[in-house]
Amino acid sequence: MPVPSKSKAKQRTSRGAVLTRLATVIVLGVLAAYFGGTVADHWQQRSGGQSTLAEQALRVPSYVLQLMEWKLQNFIHASGRPAPAREEIVILGIDAASMELKSAFDEDIAESKTLQLMKKGWPWSREVYAPMIDKLVQAGAKAVIIDLMFPGPSLTHPEGDAVMKAMLAKHPGKVVLAANYARSISGNEVVPSLTLPCDEIVPADAVPPQSIGFVNYWADDDGVVRHARFYRTMAEEIGRVADASEAPMPSLVAEALRATRQEKTLPSPGDGVLVHFGHPDNYEPLSLHEILVPDLWETNFKSGAVFKDKFVFIGPAAADLQDYHLTPMGRLLGVQVHAHVLAAALSGSFLQAMPGWWRWVLTPLAVGGGLLLVLLWGGRPLGTLFAFIMLTILGVVGCWCAFIFGQRVIEVVAPLLALNLFGITGLAFDHMLARRRMDALRGQLSRYFSPDHAEELLRDPEGFEAMTAGQRRTVVVLFSDVRGFTSMAEKRPADELVAQLNEYLDSMVQIAFGQRGMIDKFIGDAIMAIWGRMGGAQSAQSIIDDSMRAVTTALRMRAGMIELNERWKVEGQPTLAFGLGIHQGEAIVGDIGSISMPRMEFTVIGDSVNTAARLESATKQYGVDVLISDVVYERVKEHFLCRTADLAKPVGKTIAVPIYTVLGYAGDTPPAGLAAFEQGIAQYRAGDFEAAIQSLHEAAELGMDDKLTQVYLSRCAELTAQPPADWDGVYVMTKK
Numbered sequence: 044m045p046v047p048s049k050s051k052a053k054q055r056t057s058r059g060a061v062l063t064r065l066a067t068v069i070v071l072g073v074l075a076a077y078f079g080g081t082v083a084d085h086w087q088q089r090s091g092g093q094s095t096l097a098e099q100a101l102r103v104p105s106y107v108l109q110l111m112e113w114k115l116q117n118f119i120h121a122s123g124r125p126a127p128a129r130e131e132i133v134i135l136g137i138d139a140a141s142m143e144l145k146s147a148f149d150e151d152i153a154e155s156k157t158l159q160l161m162k163k164g165w166p167w168s169r170e171v172y173a174p175m176i177d178k179l180v181q182a183g184a185k186a187v188i189i190d191l192m193f194p195g196p197s198l199t200h201p202e203g204d205a206v207m208k209a210m211l212a213k214h215p216g217k218v219v220l221a222a223n224y225a226r227s228i229s230g231n232e233v234v235p236s237l238t239l240p241c242d243e244i245v246p247a248d249a250v251p252p253q254s255i256g257f258v259n260y261w262a263d264d265d266g267v268v269r270h271a272r273f274y275r276t277m278a279e280e281i282g283r284v285a286d287a288s289e290a291p292m293p294s295l296v297a298e299a300l301r302a303t304r305q306e307k308t309l310p311s312p313g314d315g316v317l318v319h320f321g322h323p324d325n326y327e328p329l330s331l332h333e334i335l336v337p338d339l340w341e342t343n344f345k346s347g348a349v350f351k352d353k354f355v356f357i358g359p360a361a362a363d364l365q366d367y368h369l370t371p372m373g374r375l376l377g378v379q380v381h382a383h384v385l386a387a388a389l390s391g392s393f394l395q396a397m398p399g400w401w402r403w404v405l406t407p408l409a410v411g412g413g414l415l416l417v418l419l420w421g422g423r424p425l426g427t428l429f430a431f432i433m434l435t436i437l438g439v440v441g442c443w444c445a446f447i448f449g450q451r452v453i454e455v456v457a458p459l460l461a462l463n464l465f466g467i468t469g470l471a472f473d474h475m476l477a478r479r480r481m482d483a484l485r486g487q488l489s490r491y492f493s494p495d496h497a498e499e500l501l502r503d504p505e506g507f508e509a510m511t512a513g514q515r516r517t518v519v520v521l522f523s524d525v526r527g528f529t530s531m532a533e534k535r536p537a538d539e540l541v542a543q544l545n546e547y548l549d550s551m552v553q554i555a556f557g558q559r560g561m562i563d564k565f566i567g568d569a570i571m572a573i574w575g576r577m578g579g580a581q582s583a584q585s586i587i588d589d590s591m592r593a594v595t596t597a598l599r600m601r602a603g604m605i606e607l608n609e610r611w612k613v614e615g616q617p618t619l620a621f622g623l624g625i626h627q628g629e630a631i632v633g634d635i636g637s638i639s640m641p642r643m644e645f646t647v648i649g650d651s652v653n654t655a656a657r658l659e660s661a662t663k664q665y666g667v668d669v670l671i672s673d674v675v676y677e678r679v680k681e682h683f684l685c686r687t688a689d690l691a692k693p694v695g696k697t698i699a700v701p702i703y704t705v706l707g708y709a710g711d712t713p714p715a716g717l718a719a720f721e722q723g724i725a726q727y728r729a730g731d732f733e734a735a736i737q738s739l740h741e742a743a744e745l746g747m748d749d750k751l752t753q754v755y756l757s758r759c760a761e762l763t764a765q766p767p768a769d770w771d772g773v774y775v776m777t778k779k
Contacts, residue, residue, distance in 0.1 A: 063414065065468055070410050070461055106264065112456040113265050115439070120320065120371035123446045128325040129386045131185070133353045134378055135175075136328025136360025147336050157335055160200075168200030169193065169244065172357070173210035178334060179355050180214045182347025186299045188219045190258060190358030190366075190378045196243040204243040211245065211253060219254040219299045220245065222292065224280050235280035237292065256298030260368060260380060261315070267369045270315030271384045273297040296385045299354060308388050317394035317452060318387045320372045326382040328360040356382055394452050402457045409438075409458035410465050417469040431466035435459050517586050518575035518630050518647055519593040519675070520655035521560070523551065523600065523623040525568040526663070531617060543616055544568055550607060554599045558592040563646055569659075572596070573647055575632075586627070590678040593625050594705055597669045598683075624658025626651055626672040658702060665689065665704070666750025673701035682709050686717060687724045688751065691774045699773040704751070716747030723755065728772030732759040 140146060142165055144158060152158040157175070160168045172189065179187050197204050211218055223238045237257070239245070245253040257275060260268045274291035293301060300306045310316050333339040340346060358378025359366040366377040375383070387393055412434070417427060438459050445451040525547070531540070548570065552562055555572045563571040574589040575581070600623065608618040628651030658670040665688050676685060684706045692699050706714065723738030736759045743752050758774070 065465065070407050108456055108460070110265055111460070112454050113263060113267060115456055116269070116452060117267065117371045119443050119446050121373070123443060125372065126319045126321040126386060126390070126392045128321055129389055131353050132326055132382050132386055133350060134326050134328040134356045134358065134382055135331040135334065136358065136378065137331050137364065138328060138360040139362070140330045141332035142361060144332055146330060146333050146339060151336050155335055158332070161332060168203035169197055170200065170203030170206040173206045175331070175334065175357070176210050176214060176218055178347065179350050180217050183351035184355045185303050185352050186219060186354050187217060188295060188299050188354060188356045188381070190221055190295065190356060190381060192221055192223055192238060193240045193244050194238045195241045208244050215251050216254065216302050219256055219295060219302060221258045221295055222255050224257055224259045224275060226280065235277050237277065254298050254302045256293045256295035258295050258377070262369070267371060268380060269317055269371060271318050272315045273309050295381055296388060299385065300388060305389070308391060310393060317396055318384055319392040319394050319450060320370050320383045321386060323373045323375060326379050328376065328378065331357060354385060392450065394450050396452045397454065402454055405455065405458040406461050409462040413462045413465045413469065417466070428466070431463060435463060514632055515629055516575050516632050517581055517627065518573050518632070518651065519589045519625060519627040520630070520647065520652050521572040521593050521596065521623065521625050522655045522659035523570045523621050524659055526620045526622060528568045543611070547607060547619060550603050551600050554603055555596050558596045560592065560596055587678045590627055590675045591682060594671060594675065594679050594683055597623050597625060597705060598707065601668060621668060622659050622662030623669045624655045624662065625675050626655040626658060627674045627678070628654065654700070661702070665754060667704040669705045670702050671705060676701070676703045683707070684709055684711050684713060687721060689774050690728065690772050714747060716742035716745030719745060720747050720752060727755060727759060730770045732763045735759050736763070
C-alpha cells in the first residue's frame, strides 16, 4: 500500500537544521541567564549601589541556576569523602548540661567559686572564664579560642571583667578573643562596624596586643556557608576595594594560627576559599563545666592531658543559644564551623573551584553531544531518553569524582541543564514530526481499513497510570463542628444561612492556612484540617511543631469566633459556637476515591482521625470548646495553659486516653480556681471523692463554676454514694 511521503534525505536535512537552530538557542539562552546576573551587577556598581527593578529581573535566571548549582554541590559534598577530623582540635561547649551543672555534685559546687558563679544562671560572670583559661593553658593547650563576644562592660557582674583582664595578661598569646563585623543602614548608606572586646577586658593600649579575630562567615544567597575568609577590612565589608593603608582584620582561625606561629598554612589573602568540611559528628563539643569537676578532670580529661598541644575552642553549644550555621554537610554549631575551618587550614584541604569560563566551554560541548545523539537515535525515543539520563548521571558522577580525588568543584548545572533542555525539546520536536507522519498514515490506512482497525494498527500498548501510593505519616488531625447548626438551619432562610456559614468557614480556613494547615475536607459545617510533612523525613522537632501549630490554630479560631459573633450581634444575626478536637498520631495518607469515575482526593484515614473526631464530639459532654489528646498535650504543655478534662475511654476504644482543654497561652494568667480544680481531679483519680468534692467546690467558689466542674461534682457524689469496688479513675464514654 503506497503512502505518500517526502524524500528521506530532505526530511533529514530539514530536521537537522531545526534541531541545530534549537540547540543554538538553548546554549545562548542558558549562558545569557548567567550573563544577565553579571550585567546587573555591573549596572548596579555604576549606579552607586542602587538596584533597579530591571536589574533584579536580570538576576532572577542567574540566581535560579546558581541555586541549582549550590544544591548539587551540597549533594556532592555531603555524599563525598568528608575531611578527616584532626586530633589537635577540641571543643568545649557551653551546652545545656553546663548551664545546669548536671555533672557537678553539691560538694563540687560548694568547693568551687567558679561553679557557684555558673549556678547563678546565664549569662555567666566573665570571672567564670578566667580559671578555665588558666586550667587549659596550664594543661598545655596550644591556644584557647573563645567564640564569645564581650562587647561592653558587664552590667550584672562588673567584678568579673577585672578578673578576666588579669587572666588574659597572665597568658599573653595563648588566648584568642572574638570580634564581629556588622552592618547597619543610615539613610541610604550601609554603615559597617566592627565590635571588639570591651576596654574593661582588653585595653586598647594593651602590651602585648591581645589576639583577636572576627567570627563572621558570609553565607551564599541560599543561606549555606561554603567559604571562609581569613582576612577582612572595613572597606571590603561594604563592597569597596580596601585601601593599602588599612590593615586587614584576621579571622578567629587565622589569629589562632598566627598566635601559634602556623599561619603559613593559610591561603593568600583575597576572596574566600571553599572549605572541605568534615563529617557533622567531627568535633562534638565536650561539656565545658566538666573541666571544673575534679573527678571528671582526672578521669575524662586525664588531668588535662587531653588538652596538651591542642587548639581548644570554647563556644555556645546549647540549643537555646541558637548559634547554628547551614553548611554543605548540614547544620553545624558556629564553634564547630570554626573547628572545621581550622582543620582545613592545618591540612590544606581547601576545595578548588574551576574558573567561570568552564561553563562557557562545557555548555556548547554538552548540547553538541546531545544534538548528535538526537540526530543519530531520534527514531528510538526511549533509548535516546535513557542516553540523556545516563549522560546526566555521568556528569554528576564526574563532578563527584573530581571532588573526591581532586578536591575540585566543577559547575555543571548549566551544561547539564542545557543538555536536558535540548533533550526534552528535541524529543518533543521528533514526537511532533512522528505525530504528523502518523496522522498522514492514518488518513491513508483509513481508506483500506475500518477506523477501529486502523487505530489498532497505529496504537502502542499503554498501561494504566499508577495510582498514588499510600504512606504512613505522623499527622495532627483537627476536627471542628458548629454547635446547634442543624436546628438553626431549620429556622433561617437558606441564603442567609449559607452566607453566614461561608463567612465562618472562610475565617477558620484562613486561620488554619496561617499556621500551615491543610484543609482536608468540609463535612457540612464541620472542618477537618491536618498538619504534617507530606514529603521528606519527619523529625521529632517537626512533629512537635505540628502540634504547636494545631493548638495555636485552635486558640486563634476561638478568638476569630468571638470577633465574628460580636459583629453578627451588631448585624442582628444569630451567634455561633463550635467544638474542636485535636489528636496526633499515625495515619495513612494518599489519593483515595473512585478509580472508575475518576474521583480521587488526597486525604488521611486511620484511627488517629477517628480519635480527633471523638474528641470534637466529646466537647459537648464537658462543656468546653477545645479538647486535645495526651499526645498533643505532652508536646505543647510548656507553651500553652491547659486544664485537665478527663481520663476517658472514647467509644470504640479499649485504652483510656488522658484529655485536656486549652485555656490559653503559657504566659496568660491562670484563671482563679484552676489550682483547686486540678487538685480535685488528682483526688478524684486517687479515689478520695470526699476530698475531691471539697476541692471542686473551692474551685467553683473561686470562679471556675462551669459545666466541667459540675460534671466532676456529679460524678464524685455518685461515687461517694456507691463506692466502686475497683477504681482506676477511668471514665467510659457512652456517646460518640
